[in-house]
Amino acid sequence: MDTLIQQVINGLSLGSVYALIAVGYSLVYSILLFSNFAHGGFLVIGGYICYYTLAAMGHNIWLSGLLAMVGAGVVAILVEKLAYKPIRERTNVTLYLLIASMGMSIVIENIFVVTVGGRFRALPPVIPTDPVNFFGLATTSAFDILSLGMAVLFLTGLQLFLSKTKWGLAIRAASYDLRTSGLMGVNVNRLISIVFFVAGLLAAVGGIFLSVRYTLYPQLGFITIKAFVAAVIGGLGSLPGAVLGSLILGLAEMLTAGFISSQMRDLVVFGMLVLTLLWRPSGLLGKQVSEKV
Amino acid sequence: MSGYVEGIIILLFINGIAAMGVSLLTGFTGVFTLGHAGYMAIGAYTAAIMTVRYGIHWLPAILAGGIIAMVIAYCIGVPTLRLMGDYYAIASIGLGESIRLILENWQSFTRGARGYPGIDNYTNLPVAATFFVIMAVLMFFLIRSNFGRAFKACRDDYVAASLLGFNTARYRVLSLSISAFYCGVAGALMAGFLTFIQPVMFDLNKSTELTAVVVFGGLGSLSGSLIGTAVITLVTELFRPISQYRMLIYGAVMVIIMVVRPEGIMGQHELGPRFIRSLFNRKDRSPRTAEGGGGR
Amino acid sequence: MSETVLKLDHVNKYFGGVHAVQDMSFSLEKGELAGLIGPNGAGKTTIFNLITGVYDVDSGTILFEGEDITPYKTYEVIRKGIARTFQNLRLFPRSTVLENVMTACQQHYQYGFFEAASHLGRWKSLERSIRDQSMALLERVGLDALAEQAAGTLPYGHQRRLEIARALSLQPRLLLLDEPAAGMNPDEVQELNGLITAIHRDFDLTILVIEHHMELVMEICPHIICMNFGAKIAEGDPDHIQNHPEILKAYLGEEVLEA
Secondary structure, eight states: OHHHHHHHHHHHHHHHHHHHHHHHHHHHHHHHOSOOTTHHHHHHHHHHHHHHHHHHSOSOHHHHHHHHHHHHHHHHHHHIIIIIHHHHHHOOOHHHHHHHHHHHHHHHHHHHHHHTOSOOBOOOSOSOOOEEEETTTEEEEHHHHHHHHHHHHHHHHHHHHHHHSHHHHHHHHHHHOHHHHHHTTOOHHHHHHHHHHHHHHHHHHHHHHHHHHHOBOGGGGGGHHHHHHHHHHHOTTOHHHHHHHHHHHHHHHHHHHHHTOGGGHHHHHHHHHHHHHHHOTTOSSOOOOOOOO | OOHHHHHHHHHHHHHHHHHHHHIIIIIITOOOOSOTHHHHHHHHHHHHHHHHTSOOOHHHHHHHHHHHHHHHHHHHHHHHTTSOHHHHHHHHHHHHHHHHHHHHHOHHHHOGGGOBOOOOOOOOHHHHHHHHHHHHHHHHHHHTSHHHHHHHHHHHOHHHHHTTTOOHHHHHHHHHHHHHHHHHHHHHHHHHHHSOBOGGGGSHHHHHHHHHHHHHHOTTOHHHHHHHHHHHHHHHHHTGGGHHHHHHHHHHHHHHHHHHOTTTTTTTOOSSHHHHHHHHOGGGSOOGGGOOOTTO | OOOEEEEEEEEEEEETTEEEEEEEEEEEETTOEEEEEOSTTSSHHHHHHHHTTSSOOSEEEEEETTEEOTTSOHHHHHHHHEEEOOSSOOOOTTSBHHHHHHHHHGGGSOOOHHHHHHTOTTHHHHHHHHHHHHHHHHHHTTOGGGTTSBGGGSOHHHHHHHHHHHHHTTOOSEEEEESTTTTOOHHHHHHHHHHHHHHHHHTTOEEEEEESOHHHHHHHOSEEEEEETTEEEEEEOHHHHHTOHHHHHHHHHHHHHHO
């Protein structure tokens, strides 16, 4: 019983970090309708900015975290301006954006391989990881509780941004039809920049928590594949779906690790993806896309 | 000929066969895949296990590698290729990685992550060249037939294709199965060339490389894919001393090609008299704005 | 004794809360040239999408030559003998004009996979038939001289005619034309009128045309169905339609706005 509760908390915590990544990825998808594989790069950038600013400016996680978020957000905007904008302005073939984003993810990963090397780095102990007794039911780590709490905080923030601000409303409108919102006088390029900034920012938060969990290395971005899978399970382009898919995935992974075998967890993840898509091809909460003829 | 040069040529042939497979699926049918290293792995392990454990001759083992990859692709394709676009791209990562994870964990049969040693060195230059030539001819013929036009119709506009009477799902599955056969054979040849295989050789990086080569060469050009393979294989060898920059350049070139020339080295042209003429007379190139909405 | 080619029987379609097609019923007799008219957003293209199985019907049935085609998938409907063109062109822009027609034409000249991969067997003769048949159709619509050009580079009016040629090469018995005159100047519309009446005569076809231009429909279609807000509001010959009060109401508002 102890293990069960513990694994459930672990699973929710891991799932909530996936959610931070998946939501940003899904947000970009809902606007531009392509799968941004460079999203994992934003997470790695956030992680490294945090690592180096912690070392340089004293162990102030709040400041470093803020810098990481802004830095990853800015890089996300740059990636969009450099690589995606010229493509989307010329054609509507989203396959080209997909391939460019794959290239971008390789570039970001290997910039770090070339400059700082491929070794694993542990963040200084700025986030508490002490064991915490959870209402006398189970023992878990403070880190798990903290990452769950932060994820809830940021996801609520995103929800408020999307529902209460002018740009948030514009983003939600654009997710129905980008071209029409352009016609309605929305500055589409600025809107896309904001979307990428938000996506990069959320990825950085996820990146910091993942660096604490797994240590930091250039290929850490690979973990985003799980967030992508979560977003697909939940339904591409649907933000509640991304959160739901992430939590399911986090739980499935931790329960598999706890009760079956740690080696099976990735297999379970991909198995769930295939099963979900067989059962509901557009994901749990995805809208059925029908093309205008 | 020195052994080193011979090795590179064999590698070119093997990579060329795999690239033709991915070219058919991504370049001609418009299905973006990031999991085809998985089919190479199936081919490689099938051939390795058949020759080493069961002592079967390498020729049927290679063909079996292709056929088993094809059958598995068919079983995977029927349900998943109903998915469009990015859903399949993500699913293909999952499928490719699952195949690798199964190979790593099925210790008793595949010897797990440490790899499968002691495979006969059956892939020599004549074997690789023969397989390459036969498979290239078949593929060139196939794309210049009713099937080729059907694949391209599914790629360019699947709604229009179904409104011209094509069962688009069936053609997508067929294209996937053929491409898996090519990758399976390539994997089986790879096993006989390296004499040692390991699941990690067929990871997401390898899948990405397979797709990248096709993109470099030009989506919808078979000869372009082969030129792309040659360039990438040779560049990989040249950059071996500074291999840490290799992937960086790789990714950058991928982005630059998409930004500057998304149609790749060859566009949709095949290397031949007509392409050479078009180099001198570029008026008949279609305007970029008119490109189809095939991305969705 | 005429036979019914197409029959819609109380067809309904909803998009979310919108009742896009309401209780639609009409039928076309063999050899008819009929028009489907109505203001923008009346649901005309939706009717085509329902007939061709692009959308599923929510209730009601669609019969083609007496057979219920509602459960069929799009490609099955097409293979039964229905072809259509699109309001916003859907050619394969990077393929040549000839390839566009050949892609459709090959439905009637299928050969096997191994013949395709080896270029043996029937490959040569059937490819020749496909090519000849396609060239003949291009000649018919006056595009044979442009056969080797990329379809996307053609002027708009030519692309519309190419779509008609491509649809014809499926050898349909029912042809659905979705706003074939959209974006054409009056001269081109006149030319198109001639083409539609000519293919109707020569190919032994039943044709249903969606049109926005009242003039075109009034001129060539003896049978007109008029719809607005997803429902049929009138049906009859041009005289009947021209003097129908409902249509004046539906159309005049719009025509006044357009003027």
